[in-house]
Amino acid sequence: MGGPESVSKGVGSGDVVGDRELRVSDAEREHVGQLLQRAVGLGMLSLGEFTERMDTALAAKTRGELNAVLIDLPGVRLVGQPAAPPSTFVNAAPSFVKRPISPGLAVPSQVTPSNVVRSRLSGVNRRGPWQVAPMLHLNNWLSGVTLDFTEAIMSTQVVELHLDDYLSSLTLIVPGEATVDLNALDLIGSSVNNKVRTGPPIGPLHLIVHGRVRFGSVTAKHPFRAQLRKLMGG
Known part of the structure; x- marks a missing residue:
């Protein structure tokens, strides 16, 4: 019975179930979501493709359904596949390298942790002077997140933020001439408070915020000193 696709028998039924029909766990779904986020950061997927694949991954019940969102991404080992020698992963692109998915899965070295909150x-x-990537991915549960761009080191004028937050608050603090567009957010039981201009992007920074916020809040504002000067007519 040995072969690339192992089988198992249903208890008391004698049925044979292939690897593609095996059920997947929440941990596997979450990790596939992380891989999709990194694929966006590398330019392999657009935001629209990311959202569509994330919905599929979250609804997946079997390995076959979950692998479907990764099958065309180079350098990713699929759920339930045997591990390859370590050197194979380094030379993977553009061919596939496959191994069982796990929370400690290695990723291409081009992806940096600063892309993800x-x-x-x-x-x-x-x-302070933190390095800002052109695209940031935020996935927060029951948390409070503050991103202060007033002293940040920017690589591009336009920065995109993709949110997938639940019961969390996000505060964006931007320089005086910056603009923030919060109009594309999908809100479920949430609030948005934009205290800065939405555009056009003529200043040093323009934030475009996409994604979904469930039972949370998003606030964009200037630093307290700038707000105080404005109130005093300075």
Whole structure:
């Protein structure tokens, strides 16, 4: 019975189930979501493709359904496939390299942790001269996140933020001439408060915020000192 696709027998039924029909766990779905986020950061997927594939991954019940969202991405090992030698992963692109998915899965070295803000029951603050990627992915549950762009090191004028937040608050602090577009957010039981201009992007920074916020809040504002000067007519 040995072969590339192992089988198992249903208890008491004698049925044979292939690897593609095996059920997947929440941990596997979540990790596939992380791989899709990294694929966006590498320019392999558009935001629209990412959203469509994430919906498919979250609804997947079997390995076959979950693997479908990864099958055309180079350098990704699919759920339930045997591990290849370590050197094979380094030379993977553009061919596929496959291995069982797990929370410690290695990813291409071009992806940096600064592309992703992910927290659970936590508080996250990015302030001072932090390096801002052209696209940021936020996935926060029951957390408070503050991104302060006033002293940040920018690589592009336009920065895109993709949100997938649940019961969390996001505060965006931007320089005086910056603009923030929050109009594309999908809100479920949430609130948005934009205290800065939405555009056009004529200043040093323009934030475009996409994605979904469930039972949370998003606020865009200037630093407190700038707000105080405006109130005093300075």
